[in-house]
Amino acid sequence: MIKYCYLNGRFILENKASVSVFDIGLLRGFAAFDFMRSYNGKVLLFDEHLNRLTRSAKILNIKISLTRVRIKEIIEKLLRKNKLKEAGIRIIITGGQSVNGISYNYDTPTFLILTQALPQYRAALYERGAKLITYEHGREIPRAKTTNYLTLLKLQNRKIRSGAAEVLYIAKGNILEGATSNFFIFKDDTLITAKDNILWGTRRKLVLKLARKKFKVSERTLLIAELKGATEAFITSTTREILPIVKIDNVKIGDGKVGQNTKELMNLFSQYVQECCLKV
């Protein structure tokens, strides 16, 4: 079945949906981006995502031409048309067409929404824990989620070859974030995650909220050197939820097994999703 997408006011079959070669999202990588997830047809943390999308677009000076209510309606309609209950929802807003390849008209952005089946992560990955590789890199505009994933794409082969679930960005001795996730460690019962120069994930915020019920929480500069003292580690993202990490490059985290505190957070996260989206 060919799915539908939403493009500039119309619901179009994905295989017929295209943007002009003059789109400044293509010519100059000039686009705000967000990625949401539905459970049972309901988008989790929709308002958090829209808050971030609004901020991203504002920083770039790209117009969001639709109201929040309309965006929600469009997503719900797409999920129905595409018969998707558990889906990833990709929103891209570019600066629109640019004839000279640099100027753009604020009032005519390109607004695209795509839906997709979620990537299937193996259960074993969650039971045994995953590996990360590190790379020296900091996000160009940390407060804005954009379509710029150059560094991750450049590293795709290296990531796959090394069997890593994600690339962890580090900068001058500090751990920042994953390429598409946020990173956390436990030092005993204290949960620590970077605060500055990162993109704040919607799942990062939720996990911090859930963690505060049970653990001490510290948002602060996180040094690479602290990995040695970490008892547990995990990443959070919209698609992966909470993924336990047991190895970073060649350094084992804690005893190399998924930790109890991480498991507890994974349970709290599942309960939250249950309450929000799955309860009848």
Place this chain on the structure above:
Amino acid sequence: MIKYCYLNGRFILENKASVSVFDIGLLRGFAAFDFMRSYNGKVLLFDEHLNRLTRSAKILNIKISLTRVRIKEIIEKLLRKNKLKEAGIRIIITGGQSVNGISYNYDTPTFLILTQALPQYRAALYERGAKLITYEHGREIPRAKTTNYLTLLKLQNRKIRSGAAEVLYIAKGNILEGATSNFFIFKDDTLITAKDNILWGTRRKLVLKLARKKFKVSERTLLIAELKGATEAFITSTTREILPIVKIDNVKIGDGKVGQNTKELMNLFSQYVQECCLKV
């Protein structure tokens, strides 16, 4: 007249030319880029541009699916079809389509060539000199020219409001490069330009070659603090050639007029173009 462009093996009218919404150049800003210029129908420094494009694509792991000879033929054909003698030529090679928004097939890139009339810079700008504004930023992958111009686009309004010809990127006290140009100063008869963490422009290389005939040339770390001692300044780019700079933020360069050494280089540059492309 609607012009033609080249897209994936076909010459198509520009207003009918589009890429899939799944193109990873759009979804993830994953694309190599180059921009050339023709004089009298002949591309200046074609091989230099292709060397760079090849390097950019290699760094990103994107395939260049056409030979150099074929690319030259396509450009010449486009210029003829579009009746352009003096033109800008934009080449974009993306990773191709990606169904899941992250994987791509190395063997099916998107290959796009667009031609355009050149931007018209006012003669007065060259006679009186132009202004730059500075911004703290370093290129994500300096050795690769990509479609990522997020920071420049974000600053477009500020640049226009301040009457600047270009944004000059600085990093931790060093002057790097313009957003779409390279930057040079003269200290008396010594020409100085940054060497590391910048994109090497084809015009940068040419100007250094021309300058070596008359001046001392130094490629090295260039400190912002050195602007005070600069007697002249200019930027180079494919579209602007050599553009004299007389003000950076609120700092006047030298006596605030276009310098003699810069004028001499501008003459040498014109002669070079004359020899290469304009002589009958």
